[in-house]
Amino acid sequence: MAVALDAAQLSTFELALEEIFMNIVMHGSRPGIAPRVEVSLHRDAESITMTVEDDGPAFDPLSLPPPDVTASLADRRVGGLGVFLVRKMMDSVSYERIAGRNQLRMSKRLDG
Amino acid sequence: MNLRIEEIGDVSCVVPAGRLDFDAAPGFQQALERLLGGAGKPLAAVIVDGTALEYVSSAGLRAFLLAARAAQRSGVAFALCALQPAVREVFELSGFSRIIPVHADRASALAQTQPGRA
Numbered sequence: 001m002a003v004a005l006d007a008a009q010l011s012t013f014e015l016a017l018e019e020i021f022m023n024i025v026m027h028g029s030r031p032g033i034a035p036r037v038e039v040s041l042h043r044d045a046e047s048i049t050m051t052v053e054d055d056g057p058a059f060d061p062l063s064l065p066p067p068d069v070t071a072s073l074a075d076r077r078v079g080g081l082g083v084f085l086v087r088k089m090m091d092s093v094s095y096e097r098i099a100g101r102n103q104l105r106m107s108k109r110l111d112g
Numbered sequence: 113m114n115l116r117i118e119e120i121g122d123v124s125c126v127v128p129a130g131r132l133d134f135d136a137a138p139g140f141q142q143a144l145e146r147l148l149g150g151a152g153k154p155l156a157a158v159i160v161d162g163t164a165l166e167y168v169s170s171a172g173l174r175a176f177l178l179a180a181r182a183a184q185r186s187g188v189a190f191a192l193c194a195l196q197p198a199v200r201e202v203f204e205l206s207g208f209s210r211i212i213p214v215h216a217d218r219a220s221a222l223a224q225t226q227p228g229r230a
Contacts, residue, residue, distance in 0.1 A: 011167065011198040018169045022134050069207030073180055081206055082170035088205045 003043040009108065012089045013041070013050055016106050019082030020052050020061065024102070028056025047091070049107040059102055060095045062087070115143055122156040123222060129164035132172030141175035148182045157189035157225040161218050168199045173206055180212050193221035 005013060021037060028035040035056030042049045064080040071077070087093050090106045097103070113136035116127040124147055132140055147158060158179075168176075176192075183190035193215040195203060203209040215221035 008198065014167065015169055015202070018133055018171075022171070067206075070210070071207075073177075073184065073211040076177055076211060078170060078174040078177060081173060085170060085202060085205055089201075 003041045003048060005048065009048060012108060013048070016050060016086045016090065017052070019086050020104055020106075023061050023082060024052070024054045024056060024059075027059045027061075028054055028102075030057075043110075045110075047107045047109045049105055051103060051105050053101050053103045055101050058097050060097075061104065062093060062095050113140065115140065117143075117147065120222065122154060123159060123226065124155060124157070125159045125161050125218065127161045127164060131167040132165060132175070133167060133169050134171040137169075137171040137175045140172070141178055144175070144179035145182050148179065148186050148188055155186075155188050157191065158183060159190075159218065159221045159225060160192045161221075162192055162195040162199055165196060165199055168202050170206075173202065173208055176208065176212060189225040191215060191221050191225050193218050 017039065021039075024035055024037055035054040037052065037054045040051050042051070061083045064083050066084050067077055067080045068075075069084075086106060089108070091109045092105075092107045094105050095103070113128055113130040113132060116129070118125040118127065126144065126147070128140060130136070144158065148155070160176075180190045191213040192203070194217050195214060200209075200214070203212075203214060213221075213224070215224060
């Protein structure tokens, strides 16, 4: 079923999809092997949930250390920033390794 | 993403339009570094006007970070202005609005990057 999103929700989910997909490509690819990625969106009365699954090597993006967002211009690092933004923008994010697949679920409440 | 550069005296206003995502970020970064590399006339400031910038991901933030460092090395002021709400949220959540000045509009960015001439 199609899920309608308003502009702010669309922006949040677009960003989450780009960040998580690029993480999978960078962490999950091996020479000659690209992970297969599946994305689904589900909306219920309270929230919208995006699930991203891939068959790459086990990798929990939530295990990445958070970036130091108070670091100076010279010391600032970008690694981990994408996942950090996703965690900040979503109301809940969870990771599971199920049957040889990584599954990341991201939910945002409709009232937020 | 399209990029327009407007020269206002010795200030370059960069006006990106569209989406600064993983695909667009390297080209944007190169354009800013070319500008800051200073083949042309002396530059006092580079202001990125976000009026038409719809989307920035972490790849876009990386381009801004590297440009801000290049500006610092070259002694050129670097600031942003007129960010759309979704883009401003990304700058605030990431803490980037603390390391790169963000102004409400172009006029205040011009005034504050060149206080002597305001």
